[in-house]
Amino acid sequence: MTDTGTITGVGLALSAILVALTLLISAWRRLGLERDIVVACIRAAGQLAVVGTALHLVVDDDDPLILSWLWIVVMIAFAANTTQRRVGSDVRVTGLAVGAFGAATGISIAVLFGLQVFELEGRALVPLAGMMVGNSLGATVLVCKRLVAESTEHRSEIEARLSLGLPSTTAFAPHVRRSLRQALIPQIERTKSVGIVFLPGAMVGLILAGVDASDAVLVQAAVMFLVLGSVAMTTTVMAIGVGARLFTGDHRLRMPAGTTP
């Protein structure tokens, strides 16, 4: 290891002692996770190496900005695909997820760069968009899964509302509300506890890289607000879209795949 902001290959290897400790815990408690831990760490190192190299091609000051925009488009496509895989085949969400991540990213970028909170350059654009999409992904998958689960677990309740002549959006509204709350609460809790319970990665990275702590705090606060806003936007768009996909045009609740009434 050298000074605070850099790390050598030896330093990285030494930090892997903590991975060995994790393996020991898994073996000691018979968790059966040793293979997963090794694969996860090798994958993470490999992916970061590839991304690091690719980021060089995008975020250097003399790189054209179009490459950064392309990077964001690819990121959104991957996030949408991941959402579909995790939600399963009960409901098609890929296109919707592209729209949700795209809208949230677009609005957030417009606010951050339009109001000149950050200067519009690849160095800021790509990491910030990555924070937005990455942090929104978990909540987006969660809200989709919750909505599908609500539609099957509370089928009788929903059909009781439909039977009173309520349109499907109104009949499903309490379940959308509940699902959105469940998806948003973890991010709100993270926002509340930032700085007290945990120090977020962006801030730690900046401080380790030698940036003044008060500057790092300002960046982190902007990032936290950005993430909160983008999580709220993506989950809301997904909730509205998935809610609509669970019903037919004539206000009937679709049957889950592979079942009959």
Next chain:
Amino acid sequence: MLRDVDLELSWEGFAVIAGASGSGKTSLLRLMNRLDVPTGGTVAWNEVDVANGDPCELRRRVGYIAQHPLVFEGTALDNLRVAEPALTRPAAEHLLGRVGLGDKIDQSAATLSGGEAQRLCIARTLATAPEVILADEPTASLDGEATENIELLARRLTDTDGVRWVWVSHDPAQIRRLANTVIVMSEGTVAAVGTIDALRGVDHPAVHQALGAA
């Protein structure tokens, strides 16, 4: 699963759909308020194909009571306002009075007994002033006394307000007590339709099972 159903109903009071479990009673009922749609053929009310109208409007004219009393969060008044958001308190009191729950308007619906909850469900359905109420074995989860009270209430609503019912039951005694017309289902199709007296002369195992011993 239903097949080859050809049924035309014109009735007063109670049309009871009878049949063994899995014979298609509930499936037939769900077609009537368009909670399900047929893969072929049509369902019509007053000779108008329900596929051509607004399903929400249809469901307000053709109410539905489920087998298990299903109340929503909040008070009895809150439950009625799910069906009719503009319902005034006096109108709600009147509605609850019609089902014998006049003193329960501010009580949490979750604390009602099974029989009371089912009566609240009936009041909630009445809030939309339906022409017909579809009732899917509405007493199946209730004890004897609550069943008797629900039947008395249903009869009173028919006698005083002209409410018509399509009532699903597999209880021969209840069918004999209530039915003006019986539709006997068997293996996904209609085995027989008629008054109880008329069906006595029909030699079909599903009819014998539906009506039981006289």
